[in-house]
Amino acid sequence: MHFSVLSLKVIPWLDHGVFSFLQIAILFTSISFISYGSSCLFSQTMKREFERYQLKDLRILTGLLQILASLVLLLGLMNPIFAIGGAVFLSIMMFVALWVRIRIRDPWFLMLPALFYFALNFYISLIASSPFF
Secondary structure: OOOOOOOOOOOHHHOOOOOOHHHHHHHHHHHHHHHHHHHHHHOHHHHHHHHHOOOHHHHHHHHHHHHHHHHHHHHOOOOHHHHHHHHHHHHHHHHHHHHHHHHOOOOHHHHHHHHHHHHHHHHHHHHHOOOOO
8 A cells, every 4th residue: 555645645746755855955945044034024133134234125025035935935846837936036036145245245154055045946946947857
């Protein structure tokens, strides 16, 4: 008897009851950006960071867009077009984050998270748009 992790098969990629690297990447990225987006909305530390970035007026919009893109990315577990859209949007946001950190002359090690998430979301968008997916 075959037993699937999700008996209703709501997530078609889980037909065999095993998470793929792509699914784990989507879950990891989504949780990360929901957390970061929420901190943009509520954290005093993030408020000070956005002042340091000279982007204090964009803090709330950035947080809301990151949460929205994360939710779209989660929908990508059911339909790859959402994974592509959410991942491309988050890649663009991380590219801009890298540009901002370069502009304010942050040390290279502070740029690593943005670079990591840029690469991860770029990977998600490429794999989710693959004809072999």
